[in-house]
Amino acid sequence: MAENVATIFQWLIFLGMAFISVLASFLVITRKNPIHSALFLVLTFLCVAGLYILLYSQFIAIIQVVVYAGAIVMLIVFVIMLLDLEVELKAKLKFVYSKVIGGFLAILFLFGIFYAVVAKSPTGKVGSYTPEKVTANVKAVGEVLFTQYLLPFQVIGILLSAAIIGAVILTKKRT
Amino acid sequence: MQLLYLLIEIVVKCVVVFAGLMIVVAYLTWLERKVLGHIQIRYGPNRCGPFGLLQPFSDAVKAFFKEDLVPGDSDKTIFVLAPMISIIAAISMFAVIPFGNQFTIPGTDWVVKLRLADVDIGLLYIFGIASLGEFGIVLGGWASGNKYGLTGSLRAAAQMISYEVALGLSVVGVIILSQSLRLTEIVNLQAGGFWNWNIWYQPAAFVFFIICGLAEINRTPFDMPEAEAELACGFNIEYSSMKFALFFMAEYAHMVTMGAVAVTLFMGGWQPIIPQLSFIPGIVWFCGKLFIFLFFFIWQRGTFPRLRYDQIMKFGWKVLFELTLLNILITALIVSLRG
Numbered sequence: 001m002a003e004n005v006a007t008i009f010q011w012l013i014f015l016g017m018a019f020i021s022v023l024a025s026f027l028v029i030t031r032k033n034p035i036h037s038a039l040f041l042v043l044t045f046l047c048v049a050g051l052y053i054l055l056y057s058q059f060i061a062i063i064q065v066v067v068y069a070g071a072i073v074m075l076i077v078f079v080i081m082l083l084d085l086e087v088e089l090k091a092k093l094k095f096v097y098s099k100v101i102g103g104f105l106a107i108l109f110l111f112g113i114f115y116a117v118v119a120k121s122p123t124g125k126v127g128s129y130t131p132e133k134v135t136a137n138v139k140a141v142g143e144v145l146f147t148q149y150l151l152p153f154q155v156i157g158i159l160l161s162a163a164i165i166g167a168v169i170l171t172k173k174r175t
Numbered sequence: 176m177q178l179l180y181l182l183i184e185i186v187v188k189c190v191v192v193f194a195g196l197m198i199v200v201a202y203l204t205w206l207e208r209k210v211l212g213h214i215q216i217r218y219g220p221n222r223c224g225p226f227g228l229l230q231p232f233s234d235a236v237k238a239f240f241k242e243d244l245v246p247g248d249s250d251k252t253i254f255v256l257a258p259m260i261s262i263i264a265a266i267s268m269f270a271v272i273p274f275g276n277q278f279t280i281p282g283t284d285w286v287v288k289l290r291l292a293d294v295d296i297g298l299l300y301i302f303g304i305a306s307l308g309e310f311g312i313v314l315g316g317w318a319s320g321n322k323y324g325l326t327g328s329l330r331a332a333a334q335m336i337s338y339e340v341a342l343g344l345s346v347v348g349v350i351i352l353s354q355s356l357r358l359t360e361i362v363n364l365q366a367g368g369f370w371n372w373n374i375w376y377q378p379a380a381f382v383f384f385i386i387c388g389l390a391e392i393n394r395t396p397f398d399m400p401e402a403e404a405e406l407a408c409g410f411n412i413e414y415s416s417m418k419f420a421l422f423f424m425a426e427y428a429h430m431v432t433m434g435a436v437a438v439t440l441f442m443g444g445w446q447p448i449i450p451q452l453s454f455i456p457g458i459v460w461f462c463g464k465l466f467i468f469l470f471f472f473i474w475q476r477g478t479f480p481r482l483r484y485d486q487i488m489k490f491g492w493k494v495l496f497e498l499t500l501l502n503i504l505i506t507a508l509i510v511s512l513r514g
Contacts (some may be wrong), residue, residue, distance in 0.1 A: 005178065035253070035317065042310070062299040070306025071336065074313070078332040081317055081325065138295055138356050 014054055021047035034080045038073050045069040059141050180285065188291055196269055200427040201231035207473045214477035238420040246413050248320030257315030258414065258421035264308025265428035271297040272435045273359045275445045275458035289445075289458060290359065297358040298350065301436060302343055305391065309335045311425065312393075316410030327409025330484060334390060334397065337491040342387035344499035348380040348506040349373050349440050362444030369448045374441040379502050381441045383495060385471075388433040390491070392426065395476040397487055434468035435461075 024043040031037045045068045052061035145153055205220065205227065212219025220227035245251055275289030294300060309331065316328025352373060353361045365372050374381050390397040411422050438444060442464045445457030482490070 033250075035250075035314075039253070039310075039314075042307075058294060058296045059299075062296045062303045065303035066299060066306055070303060070309070071339070074306070074309060074332055074336060077310075077313060077317075078329065078336075081313075081329055081332070138299075 010054060013050065017047045017050040017054070021051070035077060038076050038080065041076075042069045042073050045073070057137065059138050184285075184287060185291075188287075192269060192274075192291060193266065196266060196428060196431065197424075199431055200424055201235075203427050203431065203469060204234070204423070205230050206469070207476070210470070210473045211477045214474070235420070238417050241416040243416040243418065244413070246320055249413065250318040250320070253314050253318035254413075255418070257311045257318060258418045258425070259311075260314070261308055261311030261425035262421045262428070264304050264311065265425040265432065268301055268304045268308070268429070268432045269435065271300050271358055272432065272439060273362055273444060274435070274461045275456065278456075293357065293359055295357055298346060298356045298361075298440075301432070302339070305429075306335075306339060308425070308429065311422070312410050315414065315422065316412075319410075319413035321413050323408070324410055324412045327412070331393070331410060334393075334487060334491070337488060338387045338390035338397075338495075341383060341491060341495040341499050342391055344496070344503060345380045345383035345387055346440060347499075347503045348377045351503070351506050351510055352376055358439050358444075362439055362446060365443040366446050368450055369443065372441060372443040372446075377441065377502075377506070379498070380506075381437075383499050383502070384437060384441070387495065388437065389472070389475075390487070392429045392433050394430070394472060396479045396482050398481060430472055431465070431469065434465050434472065437468050438464040 021044050024040045024047065027040040028037045028044065031040065045064055049061040049064040049069070052058075052064060208230070209219040209227065220230040223229035223233045245254055270291040271294060273290040273293070277286050277288045279286050312331045312335075313328040316324040316326075316331065319325075349361065350356060353364045355361060361373075389395075411419055414422060438461060445461045447453045447455060447457075447460050
C-alpha cells in the first residue's frame with residue numbers, strides 16, 4: 001500500500017515537473033523582457049533539479065541549483081540590469097541571421113536528442129549502483145570522479161582556470 | 176498506519192520548527208533594538224509591555240495596517256514576488272539544520288529525530304537555497320523602477336556572488352575533516368567535549384565563515400545593498416507595509432540560519448560542552464550556542480562602521496578568496512600527511 005502511494009506520488013511529481021519545465025522553457029524564448037526570460041530559465045532549472053531528485057541524484061540536483069539556477073542566472077540578471085535594454089527593445093532590432101543560425105542549431109540539437117533516445121534503450125540492465133547506494137551519493141560521485149574520470153576532471157579544471165585568467169587579462173587591457 | 180504516523184510526525188515537526196523560527200525572528204528584532212540601544216547608551220523599546228516585550232507584535236500590527244504601495248513604474252508581478260522569494264528561501268534553509276539528536280516518545284517505541292530532513296547533501300542544500308534567496312533582493316530592487324533600488328540590487332548581486340565563493344570555500348576544510356556533507360555526521364564527529372569541536376581544528380575557516388556569512392546576510396559592515404546614507408535603503412526603498420516586513424523577516428531568518436550553520440559546523444551542534452553534562456537535552460545546548468552567535472551578530476553591528484563598496488569587493492576577491500584557498504590547501508596537506 002505504501003509503495004503504491006509512493007509510486008503515485010512519484011508520477012504526479014514527475015508529470016508536474018515535466019509539464020512546468022516544458023512550459024517555462026517555452027516562456028523563456030517568448031517573453032519580451034529579458035529579466036522575465038531569465039526568471040523562467042530559473043524555473044526550468046529548478047524543475048530539472050526536481051527530476052534529478054526523482055532519479056535519486058541529489059548531488060546533481062543541488063549542483064544544478066547552486067551553479068545554474070543560482071550563480072549563472074544571477075550573472076545573467078546582473079548583466080541585463082547593467083545594460084540598458086529599453087532602447088534596444090524599442091528599436092526592435094531584427095535578428096535575421098541569428099534566427100537562422102539559432103534555428104539550425106536547435107534542429108541539430110533536436111536530432112541529437114532523438115538519436116540519443118532512440119539509439120540507447122532506456123531499459124538497460126541493472127548495474128551495481130542501486131537507489132539505496134546512489135541516494136547517499138556524494139561519496140559515490142567523488143569516488144568515480146577522482147578515480148575513473150580523473151583526467152577529464154583535471155582537464156576541465158585547467159580549462160576553467162584558463163578561462164578565468166583570460167577574462168581577467170581581457171579586463172586589464174586598456175587601449 | 177506506519178505511514179500515517181510518519182506523515183503526522185513530519186507535519187508536526189514542520190509546524191513546530193516554522194513557529195519556533197518565527198518566534199525567534201520576532202524576538203531577535205526586539206533583542207537587536209534593545210542591545211543596540213544599550214550599546215548607544217539608550218534604553219531601546221520599553222513602552223509595549225514589560226521591557227518592551229510586546230514590541231514585535233505591535234510592529235507586526237503596524238506593518239499590516241500600513242498602506243501597501245506598488246509604484247507605477249514597477250514591474251508589478253516581480254515586485255510582489257520578490258519578498259516572497261526572500262522569505263521562502265530564508266525559512267526553507269532551516270530544513271536541514273539538526274537542532275537536536277533524537278528522543279523516544281514515552282510509552283511507545285517511536286523515535287523522533289530532531290531535524291526536518293537528514294539529507295546527504297545538507298551543506299550544499301543550504302548554499303543552493305541561499306543563492307536562490309539572493310534573487311529576492313536583486314529582483315526587488317530592480318522591479319521597483321527606482322534608481323536607488325537598482326543600484327542597491329546591483330550591489331547586492333555583485334557582493335553576494337563574490338562572498339558566496341569565499342563562503343563555500345571556507346567550509347571545505349570542515350568537509351575534509353568530517354568527510355561528509357551530512358550535517359548530522361558533521362555534528363556526531365564533534366561529540367565528546369568542547370575540545371573536539373571543529374573550531375579548534377579550523378580556527379581560520381571559522382573566522383572566514385563568520386565574515387562571509389555577515390556579507391551573505393547583508394549585516395552591517397557589509398550592508399551595502401541598503402546603505403542608508405548613500406542609497407536611502409537601497410533595494411527595499413519602494414517597499415512598504417507587509418512586503419517590507421517580509422524582507423525584514425527574511426533577513427533575520429537568514430541570520431538565524433547562518434548562526435545555526437556556524438553552530439553546526441564549528442561549535443558541535445547539539446553536543447554538550449563536556450560529556451558529563453549530557454543530561455541536559457541537546458536542543459538546549461543548540462539554542463544556547465545559537466544565542467551566542469546571534470548576540471555576536473548584533474554586537475558587531477553596534478561596533479563596526481560600514482565599509483566602502485570598493486573596499487568590500489577588494490577584500491572579498493583579493494584577501495578572503497586566497498586565504499580560504501590556502502586554508503583548504505593546508506588542511507588537505509595535513510590530513511593526507513597524517514594518512
